[in-house]
Amino acid sequence: MVLKKAMNKDLTITILGMGYIGLPTGIAFARAGFTVYGFDVNKNVIETLKSGKIHIVEPDLQEAYEDALRSERLIPTDKLEKSDVYIIAVPTPFKKDENQKIADLKYVESASKMVGEILEENNLVILESTVPPMTTKLMTDILENTSGISREKFMSVHCPERVLPGKILHELEHNDRIIGAERYEAAEVAKTIYDAMVKEGTCFITDDITAEMCKLVENTFRDVNIAFANELSVICDKLNIDVFELIKLANKHPRVNILTPGAGVGGHCLAVDPWFIVEKFPNEANVIREARLINDFKPRFIVNKIDEVLKGNKELTVGVLGLSYKPDIDDLRESPAMEIAEILRDKGYNTIACEPNVKEKTASGFELYSLEEIIEKANYLVLTQGHTEFKNKLVKLRDKNIYDCIGLLK
Ligand SMILES: NC(=O)c1ccc[n+]([C@@H]2O[C@H](COP(=O)([O-])OP(=O)(O)OC[C@H]3O[C@@H](n4cnc5c(N)ncnc54)[C@H](O)[C@@H]3O)[C@@H](O)[C@H]2O)c1
Numbered sequence: 001m002v003l004k005k006a007m008n009k010d011l012t013i014t015i016l017g018m019g020y021i022g023l024p025t026g027i028a029f030a031r032a033g034f035t036v037y038g039f040d041v042n043k044n045v046i047e048t049l050k051s052g053k054i055h056i057v058e059p060d061l062q063e064a065y066e067d068a069l070r071s072e073r074l075i076p077t078d079k080l081e082k083s084d085v086y087i088i089a090v091p092t093p094f095k096k097d098e099n100q101k102i103a104d105l106k107y108v109e110s111a112s113k114m115v116g117e118i119l120e121e122n123n124l125v126i127l128e129s130t131v132p133p134m135t136t137k138l139m140t141d142i143l144e145n146t147s148g149i150s151r152e153k154f155m156s157v158h159c160p161e162r163v164l165p166g167k168i169l170h171e172l173e174h175n176d177r178i179i180g181a182e183r184y185e186a187a188e189v190a191k192t193i194y195d196a197m198v199k200e201g202t203c204f205i206t207d208d209i210t211a212e213m214c215k216l217v218e219n220t221f222r223d224v225n226i227a228f229a230n231e232l233s234v235i236c237d238k239l240n241i242d243v244f245e246l247i248k249l250a251n252k253h254p255r256v257n258i259l260t261p262g263a264g265v266g267g268h269c270l271a272v273d274p275w276f277i278v279e280k281f282p283n284e285a286n287v288i289r290e291a292r293l294i295n296d297f298k299p300r301f302i303v304n305k306i307d308e309v310l311k312g313n314k315e316l317t318v319g320v321l322g323l324s325y326k327p328d329i330d331d332l333r334e335s336p337a338m339e340i341a342e343i344l345r346d347k348g349y350n351t352i353a354c355e356p357n358v359k360e361k362t363a364s365g366f367e368l369y370s371l372e373e374i375i376e377k378a379n380y381l382v383l384t385q386g387h388t389e390f391k392n393k394l395v396k397l398r399d400k401n402i403y404d405c406i407g408l409l410k
Contacts, residue, residue: 002084002122002155006192009033011084013193016111018045018076020056021128021161022089024168027064030073031173032197037083038076049076057330058168085193086115088139089128089161094272101275101292103132112139116146124155124189130215130269131158132276136208140182155186158208159194160215166329176201180211219273220288225259226270227291230298233261237305244407263384263405264298264336266325271295271334299339302382306403307347310380314348319378321371321397322385323355323363330357332364337384341366344382352377356389375400383408 018040068074090107136158163171181187236243325335381402
């Protein structure tokens with residue numbers, strides 16, 4: 001019955017959390033022909049959405065949102081309405097304690113309780129937030145306890161999100177999806193819904209724990225491989241050899257593909273998700289934890305090298321080229337490049353920056369300059385990111401006093 005309704009797109013979907021994931025997901029499901037309610041506990045978010053504007057920065061999303069509103073298939077609301085399907089896309093940050101990297105599941109728990117209070121038999125609840133293993137079972141327990149409906153009579157699944165900021169809508173409609181559930185029937189209904197939204201990718205069914213781990217392992221794989229490259233960069237520094245040359249030559253082996261070292265690892269996924277595995281398996285996840293620590297250490301290593309070169313002369317001006325956490329984006333949150341700039345400033349160097357993707361004149365208290373201006377003003381430069389702007393003007397950087405974190409000048 002529910003499967004048939006899903007096939008006919010004859011069911012309502014409510015999304016809890018209208019952020020970077022929930023809003024584009026709502027738009028994508030509306031585009032696929034479903035009726036979607038977009039709910040958020042933050043009234044400002046809903047007010048903005050109701051006024052026809054989006055509150056997040058994402059290319060082309062405003063136009064797509066306007067289309068979805070016009071179609072009357074996406075309805076922003078500050079009241080959680082009964083639905084056939086609920087999608088939970090709320091934050092999963094760390095707990096405040098800096099010494100312990102443990103997932104704070106309070107948003108998932110409160111969203112699950114809210115759904116539990118209006119849940120009916122045969123409803124489907126989808127957890128999209130990135131979570132430690134076993135959290136989908138926790139969500140199902142909360143739903144069961146709050147609603148009084150036993151878990152065999154409703155459906156709960158995990159369908160993790162794997163989109164790239166800057167291309168979210170496109171990736172939602174083109175990436176493969178992993179759908180995991182305790183009960184196959186639940187995953188099958190969810191697959192029917194996602195199949196209608198995903199234009200090119202394939203939706204794969206598995207169990208809930210495998211789906212949870214799949215998301216975490218994807219980002220952990222990247223983090224561990226980057227850590228290997230970053231560790232090599234530290235070893236090569238001690239050997240006084242060029243890590244970029246070493247990696248280029250090692251990669252001539254047909255089965256070797258070492259990544260490029262950099263300023264560290266930032267952003268909200270790669271630097272966070274591996275800890276969700278470490279938290280559950282502190283005695284087993286040794287490579288994963290060590291990789292995180294290596295990548296977290298890299299900004300301090302780089303600043304120490306710069307300090308050695310500048311011999312602690314605080315009269316000098318250091319120009320940081322690139323503040324974002326990866327090339328060609330304006331996102332400065334959790335950025336290792338920003339950490340480099342902050343440590344340099346804390347050490348007393350006059351620190352300025354060039355971040356071509358940020359339009360303002362300052363960022364986190366750093367004065368921002370064009371590449372030409374910063375070359376003029378700084379005594380020493382730190383190249384942290386392979387922004388297109390820098391790649392296009394490499395010739396201007398070649399003969400400068402510069403610490404090249406990414407080997408762009410090689
Ligand atoms: N942003 C990304 O690129 C990305 C990529 C993959 C996975 N994820 C994961 O997706 C999840 C959501 O991330 P995001 O970036 O969309 O977060 P976000 O902070 O942009 O949005 C989350 C929204 O949830 C709302 N919220 C909190 N509790 C709620 C509740 N009980 N009911 C309704 N709304 C509630 C908040 O007000 C907020 O607007 C996280 O687990 C994140 O790790 C994010």
